[in-house]
Amino acid sequence: MSLPYKNPALAVEARVRDLLARMTIDEKIAQMHAFWLMLSEDGEHIVRSDEFTGSSDPQRLKTALGHGLGQITRPLGSRPVSPLSGVRALNKLQHFLCEETRLGIPVMAHEECLSGLMVQGGTLFPSALAFGATFNPELIEAVGRAIGEEARAVGCRQGLAPVLDVARDARWGRTEETFGEDPYLVGVLGAGYVRGLQGEKRDLLATLKHFAGHSLSEGGRNHAPVNLGWRELNDTFLLPFEMAVRLGNAGSVMPAYHDIDGEPCHSSHHLLTKVLREDWGFDGLIVADYIGISLLYKHHGVAADQAEAAALAYKAGLDVELPGDDCAAHLKEALERGLISMETIDAVVTRVITEKFRIGLFENPYAEEGVIRLRTPETLDLARKVAREAxxxxxxxxxxxxxxxxxxxxxxxxxxxxxxxxxxxxxxxxxxxxxxxxxxxxxxxxxxxxxxxxxxxxxxxxxxxxxxxxxxxxxxxxxxxxxxxxxxxxxxxxxxxxxxxxxxxxxxxxxxxxxxxxxxxxxxxxxxxxxxxxxxxxxxxxxxxxxxxxxxxxxxxxxxxxxxxxxxxxxxxxxxxxxxxxxxxxxxxxxxxxxxxxxxxxxxxxxxxxxxxxxxxxxxxxxxxxxxxxxxxxxxxxxxxxxPFGHGLSYTSFAYENLSLGAPEVDLATGEIIARFTIRNTGTRKGTAVPQLYVRDVRASIVRPLKELKAFGRVTLEPDEDSQVTFHIPTDMLSFTGPHHRRIVEPGDVQIMVGPSSADLPLSATVRLNGPTRIIGGDWRMVSRTVIEPRGA
The missing domain is CATH 3.40.50.1700 (Glycoside hydrolase family 3 C-terminal domain)
Structure with missing residues (x-):
């Protein structure tokens, strides 16, 4: 008779309850970490050993795998291995875990996929910074979709992308991994990438990183502390993550290495639980950046040892240690020392196995060896299109x-x-x-x-x-x-x-x-x-x-x-x-x-x-x-x-004309700002304009930026042709973190500026927001809408 947790006809919640009740403490802890293994088709897997990940005793590995495993770290992406050989080796490991362990819980494989699936034979797309330069969310969603298809083909069920850090300091080496310096642009492109990668079923998890503020490190130095207050953190650095969670239904989040005002992100209950899960409704997995939990005792000095570091991270809201088990292996000790409770461990394991059930891993644990398709003519065309538009x-x-x-x-x-x-x-x-x-x-x-x-x-x-x-x-x-x-x-x-x-x-x-x-x-x-x-x-x-x-x-x-x-x-x-x-x-x-x-x-x-x-x-x-x-x-x-931001020339010229507002006054609680204008190709060649709308809060209760991007589009015009462009900006998008650290929309005048770049804004108007100050709570309108109506030559 089949056990209830193995019955796909039962609700996920029921399967999770049944499985959790059957698990020993060792089997639970096994789901809370990964191993970084060099997999082999013959099943003789070995632990990757280097200065970064440390090393692991082979006999301990064999014993540990007998309890199951939460994730396998980059099974195809750690070294040159043919996709077919890599899939066979991954399937070999999966077969052992599904057929030869007591409970048969399948492992989840993750790979890097920032600019293409990072395995041998994967399509090599342009960098994320190039993605940003396209100002084309639909195109970046298509890129995510293509990368997701390649990932699924090799058995990958979690991709460690996109990077939603907002670029701030060009000295920082990871600037190239970002979409750019504007939080709205990063959020729109990031949400599109997530939707594409995960698909409608979310059977492959995108991983938002690095949560949060990683790009404002001291001096642009890797891992360095971040010193900023809650308002800037929320309005600039958290915004893209919130957009990807709310608009993209992102399946995973990865905390950053640094500390913010002395609190390491990997042990921040405020970020990982209060903001992410409680405020935003995130329901996926939080996975550590590689050795991120270890840094709590090795570098940050907020934990005395591995056991305390593990307790801090998991109590904060983390679910899976990557890339190995440096700290998770000491969770039984942490229990004995009273550093963590069984209730917390059960809550973490519940989230991990819930996601494995939800993505269908129990029913479809193996990658199909005969249908591996990487680097197809379609993905090469897409890579070329992105590179062109960048x-x-x-x-x-x-x-x-x-x-x-x-x-x-x-x-x-x-x-x-x-x-x-x-x-x-x-x-x-x-x-x-x-x-x-x-x-x-x-x-x-x-x-x-x-x-x-x-x-x-x-x-x-x-x-x-x-x-x-x-x-x-x-x-x-x-x-x-x-x-x-x-x-x-x-x-x-x-x-x-x-x-x-x-x-x-x-x-x-x-x-x-x-x-x-x-x-x-x-x-x-x-x-x-x-x-x-x-x-x-x-x-x-x-x-x-x-x-x-x-x-x-x-x-x-x-x-x-x-x-x-x-x-x-x-x-x-x-x-x-x-x-x-x-x-x-x-x-x-x-x-x-x-x-x-x-x-x-x-x-x-x-x-x-x-x-x-x-x-x-x-x-x-x-x-x-x-x-x-x-x-x-x-x-x-x-x-x-x-x-400056938004700048870029064409081989033709464009005129921006006739800005008008849908209404000079808008209700701040439910309204939207409507801005209409005409773009005309005044040159002799066909060309593509990228109109951009910026806003400036004329007077507010806290200091606000000089301008902020709130809408953009792409308009292709023949010579002498023009189009009417209409931007619809919900008043919620004019919100900011107010004096009491709550997101608010205030009444008053807002300057609307339109043009081809952040420094070239020939059209402007002022709209007034009417009504009492409104606190934004729960879901809010985060994205503007662009309507383009061709008017002829």
Whole structure:
């Protein structure tokens, strides 16, 4: 007779109650952590052992697996393994857990999927920062859907993405992992990605990270403390997470490594339980960032040992320790010491097995070996489309679009390096830290993109300089935290060699135009110049790239600069001397094709900056939606941005005209602001405009930003064609955290500003909100609506 918990006809709650009542303490604890295993098709699995995860005794592993396992950490994504072999090995582990343990509870597999499923053979999409530059939520939802399909194909049931940190300090290496600097844009794109990845059934869990405020660390340094109050935390850094929970039904959340005002996120009951579960209604799993619980006793010093660290985290609301069981293994000791109760453990295990039942893991625990489909023609087309829409034309003196009759010198350290098109959480780049590698033959470099269109006889290539002469694990301390930094004498691995510049100068002189490709090499923990743990103290181009660029500009050959990077950089004043300046971020495996598509005009440029390019690192943290006094008094010379949030040029021109309001006064409790205007293509080419609406609270009970994005859209127009654009902004979206730390909407005047970027807003009007101050509670209207009505040519 089948046990009740194995009966799919019963309600999930009934199955959970039955299973929980049958579990021993060891079987319960087993569901509260993961193992990071190197899986084998023959079942001889071994624990990954390194300085990050520690090590585990093989015999203890065998005994532990007999009790079951909550999650398996990156079964295919930790090393180069063919998808078929990886799936077979995962199925072998699953078979043991389902058929040879007492209760047969299946394991949940998770993988990284920030810019594509991070396994061998997965589609290499552009970076998240490139996603942000598209200003296209529907496209990013399609990306999430494609990544989700690849994840399901290899047995992955939880993806560790998206990153919903709001970029604030470009020195921070993980800037490249974000969607940008505006919380509303991040929230809209993030919710779309979550919906796509999870699907309607939420049978694959998206993981929102890093909860919360990770991007405002001291000095932009990895893991560093975050110092901010509740209002800014709630209005800026928590907003995208709340949007992804409420609008995307996100299935998982990952706390951040840092502390906020002295409280580590991994032990914050306020964040993990009060805000996330009670206030927002989150019903999924909270999983630790790798070794995040261990840091409570190793670095933060708020716990004496593993047992106390585990108790703090699980009592705060955490569900699963990743990537192993460093602290969860001591939960029985924590029970004996009275640090945690059985009721708390049961509550955690209830949430874990509830999710396993809900996603159908008990009925469908195995991946199908015969239907693994990765990197299909459809996903490659999608990757190319995203990369195209992410290209931002920052400056153009008329040289673009580039005529195909030209002879082009393609110069620079990022021009022919496949890894220069990938972010830190792409499979080939992530392997570097483990001193492993994978094929990059499928990646279309910028040089290859030019040669495919112009022909190799019209493309002259010169590397010009190195960024890193050797890609290798180079962090002196892993994961980068030391007791006393004063005793360290760190040497930069960035190249200082000028040897290749003369050949590049010669190449430029032989060509009609020089495309100088500069930027970053992404890599975690100082294996790159940007990425997790690869922070910086300057926004100058890494290494001798500035000297290379100066030498090419001095040849007199017209120069197009292409910045492929994970953060914005300055060009030392050459921004004003080059013929064109283009930002392509990390374009993924189709990046070379996509860039040339845009530069030649085969595709009209439509990318917009999702973060400002500060004039100086001395102004960091810099962001467009700052407050009036942020610039200092008098205004600091290093403050501001020549290329602000929302900026991006087209090959045509647009006029913004005839702004009108649906009504000059709106009820603040139930109303919406309606703003109508016309966009007209005044140029000679078809083009795509990205209209943006910003608001400014003229007077409020607390200090408010100068402007905040509240609506945007994409409008494609033929020459002389115009469209009427109508933005509908619910009054709830004008809320903020008020004097009593509650979200409120206040009466008064709100300035409405419309235009092509945060710094170019030719249309403005004022609307008055009427009614008493309203406290926002529970679900609230978080998203504006855009209506586009073509009016003809």
């Amino acid at each position: 290209v931002v034309i920052l400056k153009n003196d008329g040289i673009l679009p580039l005529a195909k009759s030209k002879t082009v010198a393609v110069i620079g350290p990022t021009a022919d390096d496949p890894l220069a098109l990938l972010g830190d959480y792409s499979f080939p780049v992530h392997l570097i830290v483990s001193e492993l590698s994978d094929s990059t033959d499928q990646i279309v470099t910028l040089r290859a993109g030019f040669e495919a269109v112009f022909g190799s006889d019209k493309v002259v290539y010169a590397k010009g300089c190195h960024i890193l002469e050797k890609r290798q694990f180079g962090a002196p301390v892993f994961p980068g935290d030391v007791p006393d930094s004063a005793v360290l004498n760190l040497t930069s691995p960035v190249s200082t060699s000028f040897d290749l510049i003369p050949a590049a100068v010669a190449a430029a002189k032989r060509a009609d135009v020089a495309v100088v490709c500069v930027g970053d090499l992404s890599g975690i923990f100082q294996t790159g110049t940007v990425g997790e743990g690869s922070d910086t103290d300057t926004l100058d181009l890494p290494g001798v790239q500035q000297a290379l660029l100066e030498a090419i500009v001095e040849t007199g050959t017209p120069v197009i600069v292409v910045l492929s990077s994970g953060r914005p950089y300055n060009l030392g004043g050459l921004e004003h001397r080059v013929a064109a300046y283009v930002m392509s971020f990390f374009g993924g495996e189709q990046g070379g094709h996509a860039l040339v598509d845009v530069l030649t005009g085969a595709v009209e440029p439509s990318g917009r900056l999702s973060l400002s390019i500060p004039r100086s690192a001395g102004a960091a943290p810099y962001f467009y939606n700052h407050k009036f006094k942020s610039a200092g008094a008098p205004v600091a010379r290093h403050f501001g941005s020549d290329f």
